[in-house]
Every structure is written in structure tokens, then in C-alpha cells.
Amino acid sequence: MREMISMIVVLTVLTAVSGGLLAAVQSGTELQIENQVLKFQKAPAIKDIFPEVTNDPLAERFTIKADDIELQVFPSLLADGSKAVAFETKGSAFGGPIGLMVGINLDTDKIIDVRVTTHAETPGIGSRAKEDLSFVSQFSGLAMDSNFALKGDGGSIDAMSGATVTSKGLSIAAIQAKQIYQKLKPEIVKQMK
Numbered sequence: 001m002r003e004m005i006s007m008i009v010v011l012t013v014l015t016a017v018s019g020g021l022l023a024a025v026q027s028g029t030e031l032q033i034e035n036q037v038l039k040f041q042k043a044p045a046i047k048d049i050f051p052e053v054t055n056d057p058l059a060e061r062f063t064i065k066a067d068d069i070e071l072q073v074f075p076s077l078l079a080d081g082s083k084a085v086a087f088e089t090k091g092s093a094f095g096g097p098i099g100l101m102v103g104i105n106l107d108t109d110k111i112i113d114v115r116v117t118t119h120a121e122t123p124g125i126g127s128r129a130k131e132d133l134s135f136v137s138q139f140s141g142l143a144m145d146s147n148f149a150l151k152g153d154g155g156s157i158d159a160m161s162g163a164t165v166t167s168k169g170l171s172i173a174a175i176q177a178k179q180i181y182q183k184l185k186p187e188i189v190k191q192m193k
Helices: 002-049 164-192
Strands: 062-066 069-077 083-093 096-105 110-116
Touching (some): 002 069, 002 083, 002 096, 002 110, 062 164, 069 164, 083 164, 096 164, 110 164
Antiparallel strands (some): 062 069, 069 083, 096 110
């Protein structure tokens, strides 16, 4: 009986120490991971969407929390003097979640451009959404009252050949971006003043 109690105590101590170490490593690397995601995923997408800005969207980013939404917003002042924002939404694709950075002109309520930030899609098929910009460029210039669904679902977006699930996931991410923007635009404008 003593051996069993001794073994239970040893296992409990080992479990507690291991759990504590894992928690410490996670909290110690959380900021580094966030900085790497900003540097290597979000920053290149923002630079592609807003090639000529007069501010630093990464440095001026802010977070909006409303209801069940927590949104990281990247404000931009365009060369023509108009204001724009970029933020990331996610859709579900063949390989899992797929991230879409959407840039929207606040003055015209039109999409400036979009870029794929993250994906786990099949190389050469679904991954084309990131490298071949012909698919994502269909969103450029669309107004917020446009239908961002695929043509097969009654929308205005052509699916990528051989990558229908990826196309649908990105379309869903764009629809989600539209809904978030329409809901949070007053708060975004207030934060940018």
C-alpha cells in the first residue's frame, strides 16, 4: 500500500512540474510567436495591399473587441489622403484554416485588395491562391454590398480550377470580413481619429 501511495505522490509531483514548465514555455514564447506572425505573414500581405502608405500600419495597429469578435486592425493613410484599414479573417479550406487579409477603403467602402496570409493547402493546387493572384484579385474594387460568394453559389467570384474547396473557404473569409466591417465600421472610424 505504501508503494502505491509513494508512486501516486511521485506521479503527481512530476505532472505538476511538467505542467508548470509547459505553461512557462508557452507564456515565454507567446510574444515571440506573435511578432513572427506579424513579421512574416501579416506584414508582407499589408505591404502588398497598401504599397504606398504615409504611415506605418503595423506600428499603429489596434484591437477592437465587440460582442464575440476580437479584431486586430491595421489603419493606413493612403497616398491620395484617404483612410483605409486591413484586417485578417479566416475561412475553412481543404487543408484547414486559411487566412485572408482584406484591405478596405473607409471613404468608398470598397475592397482595395486581398491577400492570403496562411494556409495548409495542397502544393500546386489550393496553394495557388497565395502565389497566383488571379483568384484573389477578383475581390479588388468590389463594394461592401457586393456578393462575395462563388458563382456556383450565386455570387460573382470564379472558383479556381481544381481548388473549389479552397476557393469556397476564401469566399467565406471575404464574406466574414464584409460582415465584420459593416458591424464594426463606426468603432474603427472612432479609433482612427
